[in-house]
Amino acid sequence: MAIGTLLGILCLLLLLSAFFSSAETSMMAINRYRLRHLARKGHRAARRTASLLERTDRLIGVVLIGNNFVNILASAIATVISVRLWGDSGLAIATLGLTIFVLIFGEVTPKTVAAMYPERIAFVASIVLQPLLKICYPLVVVMNWICGLLMKPFGINLEGSTSDHLNAEELRSLVNEPGLALPKKRRGMLLSILDLEKVNVDDILVPRNEVVGIDLEDDIHHILDQLRDCQHTRLPVFKGDINNIVGMLHMRKVARLLSLEEVNKAMLLQETVEPYYVPETTPLSIQLFNFQKAKERIAMVVDEYGDILGLVTLEDILEEIVGDFTTDVSDSGQEITPQDDGSYIIDGSASIRDINRALAWSLPTDEARTISGLITEEMEFIPDSNVCLQLGKYRFEILQVKDNRIRTVKIFLAA
Numbered sequence: 001m002a003i004g005t006l007l008g009i010l011c012l013l014l015l016l017s018a019f020f021s022s023a024e025t026s027m028m029a030i031n032r033y034r035l036r037h038l039a040r041k042g043h044r045a046a047r048r049t050a051s052l053l054e055r056t057d058r059l060i061g062v063v064l065i066g067n068n069f070v071n072i073l074a075s076a077i078a079t080v081i082s083v084r085l086w087g088d089s090g091l092a093i094a095t096l097g098l099t100i101f102v103l104i105f106g107e108v109t110p111k112t113v114a115a116m117y118p119e120r121i122a123f124v125a126s127i128v129l130q131p132l133l134k135i136c137y138p139l140v141v142v143m144n145w146i147c148g149l150l151m152k153p154f155g156i157n158l159e160g161s162t163s164d165h166l167n168a169e170e171l172r173s174l175v176n177e178p179g180l181a182l183p184k185k186r187r188g189m190l191l192s193i194l195d196l197e198k199v200n201v202d203d204i205l206v207p208r209n210e211v212v213g214i215d216l217e218d219d220i221h222h223i224l225d226q227l228r229d230c231q232h233t234r235l236p237v238f239k240g241d242i243n244n245i246v247g248m249l250h251m252r253k254v255a256r257l258l259s260l261e262e263v264n265k266a267m268l269l270q271e272t273v274e275p276y277y278v279p280e281t282t283p284l285s286i287q288l289f290n291f292q293k294a295k296e297r298i299a300m301v302v303d304e305y306g307d308i309l310g311l312v313t314l315e316d317i318l319e320e321i322v323g324d325f326t327t328d329v330s331d332s333g334q335e336i337t338p339q340d341d342g343s344y345i346i347d348g349s350a351s352i353r354d355i356n357r358a359l360a361w362s363l364p365t366d367e368a369r370t371i372s373g374l375i376t377e378e379m380e381f382i383p384d385s386n387v388c389l390q391l392g393k394y395r396f397e398i399l400q401v402k403d404n405r406i407r408t409v410k411i412f413l414a415a
Contacts, residue, residue, distance in 0.1 A: 006081050013074035017106035020067035022114035023125035027052065027059060029118040045123035048130055057147075061140040062133045071102060168194050192321045201287055202280035203353060203369060204320060205301045205310035208242050210349070214249060215240065216265055224263060227254050234298050237272050242308050245300065247272025275300050280309055288317050323357055343412030348372035348405060363394060372406040382406075390414060 038046035052059045078098040082090030114121045175190050213236040238245040253271040278299040297314045335350040352363050368374040389396040395414045400407040
């Protein structure tokens with residue numbers, strides 16, 4: 001065979017070597033999640049590629065068979081050409097020259113390009129690899145069987161499917177990736193959903209001293225005035241103390257009663273429904289589904305002794321995902337009041353989680369739920385007013401203490 005023909009075959013073999021090298025790299029580097037998405041949408045090339053990746057051992061087997069075959073054949077042809085041109089010294093020339101050419105044109109360059117554009121190359125390569133796998137299937141199976149026998153003493157099972165599923169923390173890292181094409185707000189919502197498992201009901205509940213309810217021991221006229229001015233949809237009804245709750249009253253039913261000339265407590269009791277109780281340690285992710293299952297929107301939170309700690313609503317859980325329904329700090333009522341010097345005067349009963357969300361702060365939430373509780377936990381006693389405290393980058397100035405509780409605090413970021 002003429003040297004020119006041999007050189008042409010050698011160039012073709014180098015191209016095939018580049019193809020197999022790029023195919024291997026692109027198949028391993030392709031984004032599996034985007035591939036599944038495209039395959040579910042009916043993308044033919046994606047389906048073909050996903051089918052090949054279902055058994056990576058067979059895919060690698062056919063790629064390596066093809067790559068090694070063309071490289072060995074290229075080595076033989078290069079040797080023949082070198083010996084014809086330079087005699088016995090051509091062996092060294094062929095070895096050195098072919099090594100350089102294979103490394104540059106058959107390995108490094110195609111693999112680099114494939115790593116940069118894995119999807120494009122994998123889709124094209126799958127057109128060749130799929131029928132090639134069918135042709136070489138018996139050889140691939142035998143080779144994988146032999147490899148399996150060699151790896152069995154090490155506890156490696158080729159038929160075991162490789163798991164590429166994400167756990168919660170890995171998904172969190174994926175969502176936080178800078179290149180993820182998601183708006184900041186939606187990214188925050190996804191992270192908040194992942195955080196629902198770490199937050200319990202007692203972290204977001206409305207404490208019992210702030211619960212607005214109907215005390216049946218009050219005068220009926222006072223109760224009716226309270227109902228007319230009520231801004232809530234559902235109210236707990238109790239006798240004397242919130243622990244003696246007798247039911248939940250929906251304001252939609254109250255509207256009908258208020259249109260009557262005479263309303264008594266017995267009529268109010270008839271409109272109440274059985275209260276829904278949840279333990280304080282219930283994670284928000286579970287409670288969200290419990291609300292859906294029980295078709296409830298509000299629940300009374302109890303501790304291990306059955307005492308009522310407060311209440312939690314479906315809206316409270318939704319706000320943990322989407323944030324407060326108002327983004328203006330000045331709309332946060334009397335809890336957060338911005339000052340001209342950049343500090344904030346905050347009510348001691350304000351929730352730390354609400355403050356962190358409203359001001360984009362990172363006050364600790366492990367030991368306490370409110371600002372008053374955080375300061376008390378840190379100082380281990382109830383401080384007097386005008387006492388200052390620094391916790392990390394936050395400086396606290398206690399403005400008012402009343403009834404053994406910190407009423408107002410001034411907080412600003414330390415320089």
